[in-house]
Amino acid sequence: MCLAVPMKLTKVASDKLSGSAEFDGIERDVNLSLIEKPRVGDYVIIHAGFAIEKFNAKEAKIQLELFREITEAVGLKKNMI
Amino acid sequence: MKYIDEFRNSDTANALSRQIHELSSELPGQITIMEVCGTHTMAIAKFAIRSLLPEKIRLVSGPGCPVCVTPAGYIDAAIELAGDGKTIVTFADMINVPGTSSSLSKTRSSGAKVETCYSPEAAVETALKNPGTEIVFLAVGFETTIGPVTSIVARASAEKIRNVSILTSFKLIPPAMEALSSDKELKIDSFLCPAHVSAIIGAKAYEPYVEKYQKPCVIAGFEPLDILSGIKMILQQIIKGEARVENNYSRVVKYEGNQRAVSFIYKYLECSDACWRGLGMIPASGLSLKKEYHGFDAEKRFGIRISNRAENKGCRCGDVLKGKIIPSQCPLFAKTCTPEKPAGPCMVSSEGTCSAYYKYMR
Numbered sequence: 001m002c003l004a005v006p007m008k009l010t011k012v013a014s015d016k017l018s019g020s021a022e023f024d025g026i027e028r029d030v031n032l033s034l035i036e037k038p039r040v041g042d043y044v045i046i047h048a049g050f051a052i053e054k055f056n057a058k059e060a061k062i063q064l065e066l067f068r069e070i071t072e073a074v075g076l077k078k079n080m081i
Numbered sequence: 082m083k084y085i086d087e088f089r090n091s092d093t094a095n096a097l098s099r100q101i102h103e104l105s106s107e108l109p110g111q112i113t114i115m116e117v118c119g120t121h122t123m124a125i126a127k128f129a130i131r132s133l134l135p136e137k138i139r140l141v142s143g144p145g146c147p148v149c150v151t152p153a154g155y156i157d158a159a160i161e162l163a164g165d166g167k168t169i170v171t172f173a174d175m176i177n178v179p180g181t182s183s184s185l186s187k188t189r190s191s192g193a194k195v196e197t198c199y200s201p202e203a204a205v206e207t208a209l210k211n212p213g214t215e216i217v218f219l220a221v222g223f224e225t226t227i228g229p230v231t232s233i234v235a236r237a238s239a240e241k242i243r244n245v246s247i248l249t250s251f252k253l254i255p256p257a258m259e260a261l262s263s264d265k266e267l268k269i270d271s272f273l274c275p276a277h278v279s280a281i282i283g284a285k286a287y288e289p290y291v292e293k294y295q296k297p298c299v300i301a302g303f304e305p306l307d308i309l310s311g312i313k314m315i316l317q318q319i320i321k322g323e324a325r326v327e328n329n330y331s332r333v334v335k336y337e338g339n340q341r342a343v344s345f346i347y348k349y350l351e352c353s354d355a356c357w358r359g360l361g362m363i364p365a366s367g368l369s370l371k372k373e374y375h376g377f378d379a380e381k382r383f384g385i386r387i388s389n390r391a392e393n394k395g396c397r398c399g400d401v402l403k404g405k406i407i408p409s410q411c412p413l414f415a416k417t418c419t420p421e422k423p424a425g426p427c428m429v430s431s432e433g434t435c436s437a438y439y440k441y442m443r
């Protein structure tokens with residue numbers, strides 16, 4: 001019951017309390033009352049029909065970059081052995 | 082899928098596994114890491130994370146599945162309400178959880194109204210469509226779920242919808258971690274903290290706890306790379322003799338959490354003691370409706386009592402939830418207890434430890 005997934009906002013109502021979000025080709029109505037300033041195009045984490053937090057794409061990129069460096073560094077080490 | 086597949090890269094997983102193996106040679110002995118959240122338990126089993134770790138690292142599962150920690154007495158109360166003509170609306174996982182002698186699905190087969198839903202908003206919709214019927218939503222969940230469920234009360238009180246109420250059994254994660262840490266029998270060295278609970282309460286929520294118990298706490302997402310890099314961070318802290326809160330899921334979790342959600346929750350709810358299946362009563366580990374919202378509290382409204390009756394005989398969920406045993410050490414596991422015919426709640430929910438072991442690790 002705790003399932004939560006990142007979805008992209010496709011619609012935001014004018015009162016910013018509800019909207020629609022898309023994930024893997026599936027669109028569904030979402031309640032946006034628990035997050036600040038939702039905007040179309042934002043990624044949000046959806047749980048039980050509610051956006052519970054915004055997704056920070058910048059932080060995701062930093063982490064993926066770090067993973068790339070780790071993979072390369074370890075790969076290099078493998079080659080040195 | 083964007084922001085999911087990238088965190089499942091197998092080259093990086095192998096690289097992290099290699100780094101973890103190297104680091105583990107600096108550990109003084111075996112260490113035990115508890116993953117508090119059921120979604121971590123499921124992901125660790127599904128992605129075979131244990132096979133990427135050295136023997137020195139022991140992963141144990143904690144009480145992080147809201148369905149599993151809901152006491153039998155709560156299920157009994159829900160069954161009583163259903164038998165009394167109320168319509169029960171609930172997350173689907175709840176209906177097979179055994180109460181003392183029955184379950185909601187059995188009650189439903191004998192004619193009671195039990196509806197399952199994805200979003201708690203369904204409870205209000207059902208109430209509006211059936212003005213002559215009392216609708217009771219089974220309000221279980223951790224910090225992540227509490228906001229969505231509380232929205233039932235917010236909307237019902239704003240729109241004066243009088244035929245809907247909630248039967249609360251909300252639970253809070255940090256007090257449970259505290260209870261587990263002060264249990265001398267359990268030797269937990271560190272915690273992998275839940276992703277989406279932390280999205281609500283923020284990294285700062287674990288600080289007082291880390292200060293008191295000096296155990297590293299690392300918040301991690303649910304993808305394999307999140308979990309492996311989280312474990313690596315824990316090792317680094319242990320090797321350096323440190324104990325800090327680290328946020329390895331900064332793409333969602335902020336230091337201060339989701340303050341809008343937190344203030345929404347505390348507008349309607351206040352801290353209370355709560356009974357956890359398997360762990361017993363933990364002070365200040367639950368949330369109940371404030372006095373002014375007691376009209377929406379099913380327990381108060383219908384005068385029922387949730388008893389802390391004994392749990393099912395033979396089921397060792399209590400020990401599983403504390404990380405004392407692994408499911409295969411329970412004599413009923415995969416014999417008389419299976420997902421089709423669960424003897425205990427840990428086998429029911431898809432995030433339950435016994436169910437994760439049954440599905441992926443038999």
Ligand code: SF4
Nearest residue numbers: 397398411418425435
């Ligand atoms: S295997 Fe079944 S009976 Fe045993 S602890 Fe798990 S849920 Fe309980």
